Each structure stands twice: as structure tokens, then as C-alpha cells.
Amino acid sequence: MNLPLSTRRSWVEPNPDYSVRRQCRLAGVTRSGIYCESAPETAENLLLMRLIDEQYMRHPKFGYPRMTDWLRDEDHDVNHKRVARLTLFKVVTSGWDTRMITYHVLRIIRPI
Numbered sequence: 001m002n003l004p005l006s007t008r009r010s011w012v013e014p015n016p017d018y019s020v021r022r023q024c025r026l027a028g029v030t031r032s033g034i035y036c037e038s039a040p041e042t043a044e045n046l047l048l049m050r051l052i053d054e055q056y057m058r059h060p061k062f063g064y065p066r067m068t069d070w071l072r073d074e075d076h077d078v079n080h081k082r083v084a085r086l087t088l089f090k091v092v093t094s095g096w097d098t099r100m101i102t103y104h105v106l107r108i109i110r111p112i
Contacts, residue, residue, distance in 0.1 A: 009033060048076065049086050063087075 008027040012020060012034050024031045041049075051074070052067055062070070064084040071078045 005029065005033075045086060048078065048083075049089065051076075052083070052086055 008029050011027045012023040012029065014020065015023070020031060020034065024034060048071065051071065055067060055070055056062060059066075064080060064087050067087060068078060068080045068083040071083065
């Protein structure tokens with residue numbers, strides 16, 4: 001489906017004629033997305049994403065290892081997995097160059 005996920009989720013509502021399971025299947029959404037909302041990003045993660053974004057604009061060749069080193073030099077307590085997750089989130093949401101995301105980063109985020 002080409003419609004946004006939020007639109008498709010809004011279609012699902014309790015109905016005596018159709019179960020939530022069936023409505024979710026028809027709308028192409030998961031039931032867990034109906035019952036539970038994602039936690040918002042913390043203020044610290046938002047700050048880190050802004051810093052990662054600014055540094056990426058200055059140095060587009062930085063991957064997550066160099067970005068982790070730079071953030072540590074700036075006195076932020078981060079590990080490579082957190083930086084990889086935030087970097088991947090920025091790539092997906094802001095249209096960065098996807099070539100900087102490697103198979104290795106994707107394995108850190110979602111192990112095989």
C-alpha cells in the first residue's frame with residue numbers, strides 16, 4: 001500500500017462485524033502497532049541526532065565509527081551501536097546519502 005502507516009492505522013477500530021486481527025490484515029498493519037505506541041526519542045538522543053546531522057554536513061564521508069570517536073571527543077557518553085542506530089534513523093528520515101550505511105551497520109541495528 002502506498003498510504004502512510006498512520007493513515008492505515010486510523011482505519012482500524014473496534015467493530016462487532018470485523019475483528020481487529022482481520023482489519024489489521026486488510027490494512028497491512030501489525031496489531032502491536034494498534035495496541036501500543038512507540039516511545040518518543042529522549043532529549044539526549046535528539047541532541048545527538050542534531051550533532052550527528054551537523055557533523056555529517058561538514059564531513060559527509062564520516063561513518064558511524066568516526067562519528068562515535070568525534071562525539072566522544074566532544075565529551076558525549078555514546079557507544080558505536082547507539083551512534084549507528086541514530087545515524088540509520090537520520091538516513092531513513094532525512095534523505096542522506098544511503099551509501100554511508102553498510103551491511104555492518106545494519107547488522108548492528110538488527111542482528112541476523
